[in-house]
Amino acid sequence: MPTGTGKYFSINEGSLLGFPITPYTDSGGINDDALASHVEMLLSYGAEAIFAACGTGEMQCLSIDEHERVVRVTAQATAGRVPVFTAAGFGLDQSLAMIDRAQRSGASGVLAFPPYLSSADDETLYAYYAALAARSSLPVVIYQRDAVRFSPSVLGALSRLANIVGLKDGSGEVDLLQRQIREVEDPRFVYFNGTPTAELFAPAMAKAGVRSYSSALLNVVPEFASAFNAAFKSGDGSLQQRLIDDVVIPFVDLRDRRAGYAVALIKAGVAARGCTVGDVRAPLLTVTDKDHRDLLAWLEELDLADPLKPKAADAPQWVLPARHTASA
Amino acid sequence: MPTGTGKYFSINEGSLLGFPITPYTDSGGINDDALASHVEMLLSYGAEAIFAACGTGEMQCLSIDEHERVVRVTAQATAGRVPVFTAAGFGLDQSLAMIDRAQRSGASGVLAFPPYLSSADDETLYAYYAALAARSSLPVVIYQRDAVRFSPSVLGALSRLANIVGLKDGSGEVDLLQRQIREVEDPRFVYFNGTPTAELFAPAMAKAGVRSYSSALLNVVPEFASAFNAAFKSGDGSLQQRLIDDVVIPFVDLRDRRAGYAVALIKAGVAARGCTVGDVRAPLLTVTDKDHRDLLAWLEELDLADPLKPKAADAPQWVLPARHTASA
Amino acid sequence: MPTGTGKYFSINEGSLLGFPITPYTDSGGINDDALASHVEMLLSYGAEAIFAACGTGEMQCLSIDEHERVVRVTAQATAGRVPVFTAAGFGLDQSLAMIDRAQRSGASGVLAFPPYLSSADDETLYAYYAALAARSSLPVVIYQRDAVRFSPSVLGALSRLANIVGLKDGSGEVDLLQRQIREVEDPRFVYFNGTPTAELFAPAMAKAGVRSYSSALLNVVPEFASAFNAAFKSGDGSLQQRLIDDVVIPFVDLRDRRAGYAVALIKAGVAARGCTVGDVRAPLLTVTDKDHRDLLAWLEELDLADPLKPKAADAPQWVLPARHTASA
Amino acid sequence: MPTGTGKYFSINEGSLLGFPITPYTDSGGINDDALASHVEMLLSYGAEAIFAACGTGEMQCLSIDEHERVVRVTAQATAGRVPVFTAAGFGLDQSLAMIDRAQRSGASGVLAFPPYLSSADDETLYAYYAALAARSSLPVVIYQRDAVRFSPSVLGALSRLANIVGLKDGSGEVDLLQRQIREVEDPRFVYFNGTPTAELFAPAMAKAGVRSYSSALLNVVPEFASAFNAAFKSGDGSLQQRLIDDVVIPFVDLRDRRAGYAVALIKAGVAARGCTVGDVRAPLLTVTDKDHRDLLAWLEELDLADPLKPKAADAPQWVLPARHTASA
Numbered sequence A, B, C, D: 001m002p003t004g005t006g007k008y009f010s011i012n013e014g015s016l017l018g019f020p021i022t023p024y025t026d027s028g029g030i031n032d033d034a035l036a037s038h039v040e041m042l043l044s045y046g047a048e049a050i051f052a053a054c055g056t057g058e059m060q061c062l063s064i065d066e067h068e069r070v071v072r073v074t075a076q077a078t079a080g081r082v083p084v085f086t087a088a089g090f091g092l093d094q095s096l097a098m099i100d101r102a103q104r105s106g107a108s109g110v111l112a113f114p115p116y117l118s119s120a121d122d123e124t125l126y127a128y129y130a131a132l133a134a135r136s137s138l139p140v141v142i143y144q145r146d147a148v149r150f151s152p153s154v155l156g157a158l159s160r161l162a163n164i165v166g167l168k169d170g171s172g173e174v175d176l177l178q179r180q181i182r183e184v185e186d187p188r189f190v191y192f193n194g195t196p197t198a199e200l201f202a203p204a205m206a207k208a209g210v211r212s213y214s215s216a217l218l219n220v221v222p223e224f225a226s227a228f229n230a231a232f233k234s235g236d237g238s239l240q241q242r243l244i245d246d247v248v249i250p251f252v253d254l255r256d257r258r259a260g261y262a263v264a265l266i267k268a269g270v271a272a273r274g275c276t277v278g279d280v281r282a283p284l285l286t287v288t289d290k291d292h293r294d295l296l297a298w299l300e301e302l303d304l305a306d307p308l309k310p311k312a313a314d315a316p317q318w319v320l321p322a323r324h325t326a327s328a
Helices: A032-044 A064-078 A092-104 A122-135 A152-159 A174-182 A202-207 A222-234 A237-255 A261-272 A289-301 A322-327 B032-044 B064-078 B092-104 B122-135 B152-159 B174-182 B202-207 B222-234 B237-255 B261-272 B289-301 B322-327 C032-044 C064-078 C092-104 C122-135 C152-159 C174-182 C202-207 C222-234 C237-255 C261-272 C289-301 C322-327 D032-044 D064-078 D092-104 D122-135 D152-159 D174-182 D202-207 D222-234 D237-255 D261-272 D289-301 D322-327
Strands: A016-018 A049-052 A084-088 A109-112 A140-144 A164-169 A190-193 A212-215 B016-018 B049-052 B084-088 B109-112 B140-144 B164-169 B190-193 B212-215 C016-018 C049-052 C084-088 C109-112 C140-144 C164-169 C190-193 C212-215 D016-018 D049-052 D084-088 D109-112 D140-144 D164-169 D190-193 D212-215
Touching (some): A016 A222, A032 A049, A032 A064, A049 A064, A064 A092, A084 A092, A109 A122, A122 A140, A122 A152, A152 A164, A174 A202, A174 C237, A222 A237, A237 A289, A237 C174, B016 B032, B016 B222, B032 B049, B064 B092, B084 B092, B109 B122, B174 D237, B202 B222, B202 D202, B222 B237, B237 B261, B237 D174, C016 C222, C032 C064, C032 C222, C049 C064, C064 C084, C064 C092, C122 C152, C152 C164, C237 C261, D016 D222, D032 D049, D049 D064, D064 D092, D084 D092, D092 D109, D092 D122, D109 D122, D190 D202, D202 D222, D212 D222
Parallel strands (some): A016 A049, A016 A212, A049 A084, A140 A164, A190 A212, B016 B049, B109 B140, B164 B190, B190 B212, C016 C212, C084 C109, C140 C164, C164 C190, D049 D084, D109 D140, D140 D164, D190 D212
16 A cells, blocks of 8 residues: 555555656657656556655656656556655755645645755754645655755654654665664654665665665666666675676776766666656756767676566566676 | 946945844734835945845745745845845745846846755866856855865856856965966956854955955944944054954854854844844754853943944944943 | 685674774783683684774774784784775875784784764775775775765775775665665675674674674673674574664663763773773763763673673573563 | 063064975985985075975875984074974874974974874864873964864963964964964964965964964075065065965966875976985875976976085076066
8 A cells, every 4th residue: 555544654665665766758758658657657567655756756847847847747657556756856845846846736745855056054954844744735855965964863753743754865864864763762653765876885874774765766677676676676696796797886886976967877778778858957067979889788798688668467577687697 | 336337347446245134023024114214324324335134134044935025125225325135045046036037126237155965076066156157137246155165267257257257255364365366357246245254254354355244244233334344444453453453253162152143132132222133044043041141241341232323423432331441 | 704705804704803992901901811701702602703903992092003012902803804994094094004003913804993083075086095905905894984984886896896896884874875886796705794883783784794793792791692692693683673772772772872982982982891991082982970870780780790701612502681672 | 582481482473484305215214415405495585494204295105213213403503593393283182292202303393283083173272282282392383174173262271381482373274373462461472374386375374473383385496486485574565475376376276186286296396306315105196298398388487497505605597488577
């Protein structure tokens, strides 16, 4: 059952969380059909929640009307099969407006991004997220990233507010998370691992108490993302490690070539697999020719260069090509 | 002549830049009359430009309609005597909307705040500010602060764009500024020192080429701010240093007690001097009783606790109370 | 078998690594007998290697002659039962001298601390550690902490040098470690988790490939450290988590009260349990009366305030006092 | 009169401080004669104090005996004409030993480098430098750099200790310095600007109260360093700025190509001007061929590629080649 009972919604431990890219039409607008198809594909590969128009979905490049449209299309495509979260961010006023729009667009929850130009002051952070929670009739997950760090006591206090139901962590700081989680009393509070290329962190973060994780790679190589998640859920540590070494780190090396590649490389990968999604919008960087060729080589190395499509019901789990297994 | 000719506007070297707080009515809305009076007071003490609804004016707590209203009231109150800048910030879409509104509200220029959740990528920063400049028919000053640092070559490239006319620096990084300024060819490009409590940095930054400076203290102790600016313009280094030691640093020590005090303490100071401005809005912090008492003591120590009013035409320059001079 | 065969020494996965404090006599010199007894106690509780006169042993406060003496006494007390490592640090010249002394004092390995005032330059780091390894006839473990971060390729290159046999990590950075370990080909290369209060990080770091860990707490509450290590080795995640929540985090909260407490609080804890060890030397901080009382309260809360002594052969494993278990 | 009366020594405001490189013989030992000649050259160009075997002199690559030898040779070559400072650094024990050796080797003062692996704890920093000062019969200047920052109150407390006579600052942080200087009561306390390539910061830092400055460039282009210092002392701001733009920043751009170039590039420059100084020692980086060619081109651009020799008594002040003046 995806939706909440009272304050909480249900999300399984170890969930694979999908963050769809936002496809554009040739004229540069939102491509509703491509978006709906892409969401269907993510679900077929096991996404247990969808986060519409968040970072990977270029939230920073969309107008508020476009943002709402993406949420609406995503919610319709998802049709209640899994929760659909969406971003509330930028300034306080715009975040409140985005919450209002999320509510009327079919979202089941809100992911609250950091306040604009935030300083790391406990009381200010508390007041900011409390204001968002007070406005929302949907469950709110707060997002620890960039300059935002919640002191353990502030996270504890926020967790006791109506509507604040979870923490998404982009910091990867083990000691902080251990201390934060200890201050949260409600066992239903959820933790999402949202570190950059979260599979890289997933085994370690799970031991610090953050088991569900976002997967930007699910957009590009869902076959891998699904196989990794299966290994993650079954506790097959050596397979997880092999996939990290042979799939994730080569991608991360490519991603780190330029500071702005986190989204652009994902979108280029989706396009490389045959989807009409358009390029990222300015000011996001487009991928250079050289890096694009290396991205294609990475896909081919994994035997994952063919067009993306929903997983067939009887499709076997993807495995690393034999040459990798041999070399291990 | 305050307004620009072609791309540039004229601003004197060593200008005192005013950043008014935003007064609220008892019911919590914008207090137009108090704002107009406050702007008049700032001008009477020598503000050579007014930056409406920027950081000190709680831009992060205003709706976009309120923001536009503050700009309009400020522009009317200023009546062309000095340039009126206003903020464009938050996300790209909102920044563009704020530029549109600035143009129709009587502003003479735009201060472009950092992109939301920016990473420090050269190409992305260039594309972002270029997009803002392309939208604006007003001169644009770009603001280096928080995580944003322009590489010298990117600043040089931005300075060559139509409409980008200056840099406001909040970093205080001498070596960076020296290298940035060297890459800007146009001698009309302006540099504003916007470090926190900029008087503290003003003598040093002037030598690095950043002569005009913002003064949040002009809101609270305009008598001091005007006297400091006179010493700054006349090159009286020992008087500047005495004022830094006896006025600025005691305030900075108070400001640094809590991370969120930069705006709240300024507004509390204005209120302490008899203006009806209301408290800062959440999530900004209000000042504790203890810190409020210490703020009053600081004002009294300077003989500056009486109600704020515009400077009389024949008023002599304020001087440090004799007990300070004696102790020096 | 504790000592190495060829380049490598054998260390078990998940080893509990002991970092003894350095006890002083009443007159302030090294207390050989107290040190030997303390090492015996650490071994009885399961220390699988001893690191003599490293950070917890106040290496920064010892003369080089005292340092050698501590190594010699520790090696004699250990008598080959487990490997004895010791620090090489400060400048290049002193590090080389410390390696020479380690070799003649019975040490079985060297822990190479960062170069003095290091900048994070790949080539310089490589050259520095290569110079240390060239001097050493003992296996060398290199220590990633403070400003030192090895790029994955540099760690790979260092791992291929004769005598460099492992990495101790004080960073706790999951992504870095994942990428570093992938560049090391030799499966015998060891990884030590040396994050501050490493039990806090141990479950997560193990999943990133760093299984053995240092335990400063083994000095103070060996009963706990032994029980935690048993849970760690048997994979009892819920017990590890309960011990982290009820023992480790309360200690970490105490430790974080002042920046210099990492060593002082450990030594005060050993003294509180009846050992004559003296205070830490200047410039290390001594513990305030208030914090000392809270340290005692923490020990009493755990029923661990009685005098330290070696574990009896038939002693049962320590368990959390029942009131903790009840509250869980 | 170079040496102190009581606690203080005399140093002029705006002094040019020399930091000689350490020349090696062909067999790799200290080259006494080349060192003495080099010091003579620095003095002829106006060095008002000499800092022997500090950072630029490869203190991190010298044995303690070699270090003492460099101090002795430098003191003899200087022959009391200006104060000779030398470094005390690495660990506490070694710093104390270096102070003892400085005293017997003819040094007139000590530059106290940061403690090894220091955390930024006020009390620990105070205790550390107090211990050094207590050991020294020579005046001590403390060095703020890397992770060390003195809180204003700690700097005030240290300034009241016998023998602590000054602060060398490598941070370039204007606000910190303004607040620190305010806490020092003794007007004889000296401040040295030791930021990387300090001429870049000199005009700004002077306004923050830090007027004397180190000049690594004095080793390589003493003609420039002397001309810059003359402009600095006479207050010719536009000439200082032209020299920063045309000489300093091009060098800084070269220096920033690799993290370890600060010393290597200076030494390579001295060698390029005909001195037999040898290469820097490992682990310091040597300069690549490409960067070496660019260093030569920088020298030639300044008409400063001919062999270094002491300034002739009647030599005119160096000026920027005419092509620079023309382009300005």
